[in-house]
Amino acid sequence: LHDALPICDIETTEEEMKKAEEERAKELALYKTNEADLTAALEALTGAIQKMKASKSPSLLQFQSMRQTIKTAMMLADALNIGSAGSQKTVSMFLQQAPEVQMEDYKFHSDDIIATLEKLLGQFREEKTSVDAAEVKSVQEFTLFMQIKTDLLKKLNHELAVQKRTKQKP
Secondary structure (H helix, E strand, O other): OOOHHHHHHHHHHHHHHHHHHHHHHHHHHHHHHHHHHHHHHHHHHHHHHHHHHHOOOOOHHHHHHHHHHHHHHHHHHHHOOOOOHHHHHHHHHHHHOOHHHHHHHHHHHHHHHHHHHHHHHHHHHHHHHHHHHHHHHHHHHHHHHHHHHHHHHHHHHHHHHHHHHHHHOO
């Protein structure tokens, strides 16, 4: 019975390591998806804000491009639970107006929209920082876990080898 313990412990440890690797792969995939979404949203919002600040009276085509960028960013903010209901409502009302009304209201509302988008941009940055920090922590925990299990495997394999040598001696 005592002879079977290192083998059993080795199998258990290897299984724990395999499960940890599978979990880590899932976490990494989720991180990569979230990181890509947040990076895209940050770039889109930054571009939209710059365009809005630069264009005192944008063409309809420029305006529609900004509108689509803002709409995409707002959908992502909603999906990630970023931003307040008030800021979402302000931008949503602006986005839902007919294009000709928007062009007239653009000059009037652009400062409010820019301020709202800048606030949202800050919240996206905070979320990205949080997601990145969680990934760093996850990598550290995984690395530590795997190192502990690797050391344990070495010890168990050594014990097994000693047991085998002891059994072989006459």
